[in-house]
Amino acid sequence: MKDSKRKLAAIMFTDIVGFTKLSAKNEPAALELLERQRDLLKPIVEKHNGEWLKEIGDGLLLSFEGNIDAVRCAIEIQTEAKIVENLTLRIGIHQGEVVFHGGDVIGDDVNIASRIEAYSPSGGIVVTDKVHSSLARDPLYQTIDIGKPDLKGVAQTISLFCLSSHGLPIRKEVANNKNSKKVLLKNNLYLYSVIILAILSIIIYITMNPFLKDSVSDLSIAVLPFANMSADKENEYFSDGITEEILNSLAQIDELRVAARTSSFAFKGRNEDVRSIGKKLDVSNVLEGSVRKFGDDIRVTAQLIRVDDGFHLWSNTYDRKFVDIFKVQKELSDAIADQLEVKLIGNDSVTKRSGTTNNAQALDLYMRGRFLWNQKKEEPLLKSIEYFKEALTLDKNYALSQAAIADAYFSLARIKRWTIDKNERNEILNNAEMNAIKALEMDPSSGEAYAVMGILYSGLDVSREWKSDILKSEEYFKKSIELNPVYPTVYQWYSEFLRSQENYNKSRLMIDKALSIDPYSASINLTAGEFYSNKLGRLEEGLEYFDKAFNFDPSIIYGSANFAYTILLERFYKWEKAEESWLHAYKTDSTFYGTLWGMTAHYLNRGMLSDAEKYFSKLLFHYPIGSGKMPTDNDTYDLAAYKFLCSDDFKNAQDAILTRVKYDPCIDWLLFDLSITFSKLNEIGKGLKMIDSLNYLCSHRKHIYNVQPITNEDRIKLESFSLWSKTILHSLDGDKTHIDREIKKLESNDEDLDVISARAHLRIFSKDNKKALDDFEILIDNFEPPRFFLKNPFYDSVRRYEGYDRLIKKMNLEYKNL
Missing domain, CATH: 1.20.5 (Single alpha-helices involved in coiled-coils or other helix-helix interfaces)
Structure with a gap:
């Protein structure tokens, strides 16, 4: 056959279970699922040296050089596919001769691969005898012989084997096994x-059975926070703790979906109908109750309510001594399980969660610690660590308490990262690592401890200078998911890690998975807000997630989380709401660096210079330059430069920029502002030499901030800013040939906002104010406004031009602030 190519290959065929039904029910969701499948699987196939041959509806046809590569790829695909809702796959692998012809792939062996896939269990993998022969000698791969199916249109006799290792589902025998037909x-x-x-x-x-009618998911339950009926309000830790223990106990039932703790607790103290809450949490049943603790006695009252009609399925009251708390937990959990078995045809039973204790006093201390830990603030976290440690003195094998210490130390490092020096930060992270390792020694199945190890080694902001091992980090995250696939925090942290690796497709899958498990978590919604706005550029969706987080828990929006949220409000020109957010953050923590920096920039953007000066002075008071309180003073120098520029203090602005570039000469937009200072100080010649010097120094740097590697794309961008800054100085010196030439190079691109921004700034100095304002309007309409547009002297000439007023109004800024 002309233009045909034959080769021996391992051929894989995949198919999405239930895709036809999904398409009929929700076509947009089905199309999105195909896109997610493509985004998730393509990198995996490339990683295993595979070739993406064809997409046939929801099926994929892939080829590999060797059988082992194909099998390893299939295992990883099935592992990762678990993360995506509705992406349940069947996979079949066969080895044979493939004919490539005219961009297509054909042959009997391709037909075999497509036929055997149907014999795979949902989420499983089947292989033919030709592939199995490559696995037989490797103990890593375990298989079950499931027979010889009668494949339509296939003359060969094929033996099929189902992979039974790697946690894959199995089937025992094919229904049309030739050997068993009689x-x-x-x-x-x-x-x-x-x-x-x-x-x-x-x-x-x-x-x-009316219980099955119009059901969301019958085998689902939310455990709402039990009310504290004790006279002593400080016993709230106990009612919350009992709720968590019951929730975690029920979560051990494989067949039962239990709403995440954070989402259930989002409704704490709200006077809302149970049926409404159940529908919001997407469950069919709700467990609510109350706890009274008086001396050594406890009373626990609980009732199980059906969401569909509000019918009370079961209720009971337990009067016990505190030392019998474990019996209460078991009796209550077993009673709920019994009810669900009868009503919902469930057939599982409650098993004890690993890593727990049998010591009632140790449990009490652990619950006190968890109550404080959940507040995620510095003082409560420190106190929670004391309680967890005290619990371990009563039960040295209490793995959950040990893992909680690790988590608390990591949370502490994140909260304090801007207010402590490197040595103190590293000490906190060392404590987190040490306790996570101890927890795994006590309980190797602790998914929570593996998650902490993953985030510690991820190289993200808080641990970047302490320890970074990307391969280990990802290994720990995957292990955590394998051990505890319904732990939402690991998906949140894994998403942050993948985002730092610029794997945005998979990062989105992870944060979406975290949201599907725990939709009412303020923390997870914050992470989603940052990701969708900063990395995907989907600003409206990002703001929605931020607003949800704020509504769920107003106290969580402070510090770095508040910084990202409020900057986004400013990008949408919601200045009053942004100011409220900054003031709320300042009230929560008046010393946080990000808040003081953000408030100074906020008032500079609004032209309110006295307010900007007020908060900048506070920033310098708490974080003096050269004090070592910050990893670097670069951000402070940047802000100082803009504060001085907006006040027409060109000498101090120039000094701030030149001091800053001693530590990092690789700057882009700040070079434009540096050019202005040389112009205003009548030092154009000196400015040209300085820009050349900085460009030379930067060309020998391998990292920005000594951390972020400089890519070729970064290098081109930095060199462009150097050239453009020089053209600005030349134009101010009367030579406009350079700047006109650079503008002409940029004129054909009206899609890239960075290009439009550079062009707009250059047009100011070519005296083409109308076109400059036209470009600025494009930026403003796309929520990428010029910084400090009201007061930065860079914009002096356009500020006097007709049309500037209209842009200021578009940004919801007012001249009364000038």
Whole structure:
């Protein structure tokens, strides 16, 4: 065959289970699922040296050089696919000769691969005997012989094997096994009778059982925070702790979906109908109750409510001594399980969660610690660590308490990262690592401890200078997910890690998974807000997530989280709301660097110079330059430069920029402002030499801020800013040939906002104010406004031009602030 190419290859065929039904029910969701499949699987296929041959509806046809590569790829695909809702795959792998012809792939062996996929269990992998021969000698791969199916249109006799290792689901035998046809024929009559009776039973059951009608997911429950009925309000830790213990106990039932703790606790103290809460949490049942603790006695009252109609399925009251708390937990959990087994045809039972204690006093201390830990603030976190340590003195094998110490230390490092020096930060991180390792020694199945190890080694902001091992970090995250696939925090942290690696597709899958498990978590919604706005450029969605986080827990929006949220409000020109947010953050913590920096910039953007000076002075008071309180003073120098520029103090502005570039000569937009200072101080010649010097020094740097590697793209951008800054100085010296030439190079691009911004700034100095304002309007309409547009002297000439007033109004700024 002309232009055809034959080669021996391992051929993989995948198919999405239930895709046809999903397409009929929700076509947009089905199309989005295909896109997510593509985004998730393509990098995995490339990683294993595979070739993406063809997409056939929801199916994929892939080829690999060797069988082992194909099998390893399939295992990783099935592991990662668990993260994406509705992406349940069947996979079949066969080895044979493939014919590539005219951009297509054909042959009998391709047909075999497509046929055997149907014999895979949902989420599983089947291989033919040709592939199995490559696995037989490797103990890493375990398989089950499931027979020889009768494949339509295939003359060959094919033996099939189902992979049973790596936590994959299995099937015991194919239904149309050639070796068992006679047996099947003899039993057909009996089989048909059983099927008919089963169908009739199901129909009768569904008809008679109202519990199954219009159900969200019958095997689902939310445990709402039990009310504290004790006279002592400080016993609230106990009612919250009992709630968590019951929730975690029920979560051990594989068949039961339990709403995440954070989402359930989002409704604490709200006078809202239980049925409404259940619908918001997407569950069919709600457990609520109360706890009274008086001396050594406790009373726990609980009731199980059906969301659909508010019917009380079960209730009970337990009067016990505190030392019998474990019996109460078990009795209550077993009672709920019994109810669900009867009503919801569940067949699982409650098993004890790993890493727990049998010491009632240790549990009490742990619950006190968790109550404080959940507040995620410095003083409560420090106190929580004391309680967790005290619990360990009573039970040295209390792994959950040990893991909680690790988590608390990491949370502490994040909260304090801007207010402590490197040595103190590293000491905190060392404590987090040490306690996570101890927790894993006590309980190797602790998904929570593996998650802490993952975030510690991720190289993200807080731990970048302490320890960074990207491969280990990802390994720990995957292990955590394997051990505890419903732990929302690991997906949140893994998303942050993937975002730092610029793997935005997979990062989105992870944060979306975290949201699906725990939709009412303020922390997870914050992470989603930052990701969607900063990395995906989907500003409106990002703001929605931020607003949700604020509504769920107003106290969580402070510090770095508030910084990202409020900057986004400013990008949408919601200045009053942004000011409220800054003031709220300042009231929460008046010493946080990000808040003081952000408030100074906020008032500079609004032209309110006295307010800007007020908060900048506070910033310098708490973080004096050269004090070592910050990893670097670069951000302070940047802000100082703009504060001086907006006040027409050109000498101090220039000094701030030149001091800053001693530590990092690789700057872009700040070079434009540096050019202005040389112009205003009549030092154009000196400015040209300085820009050349900085460009030379930067060309020998490998990292920005000594951390971020400089890519070729970064290098081109930095060199462009150097050239443009020089053209600005030349134009101010009367030579406009350079700047006109650079503008002409940029004129053809009206899509890239960075290009439009550079062009707008250059046009100011070519005296083309109308076109400059036209470009600035594009930026403003896309929420990428010029910084400090009201007061920065860079914009002096356009400020006097007709049309500037209209842009200021678009940004919701007013001249009364000038």
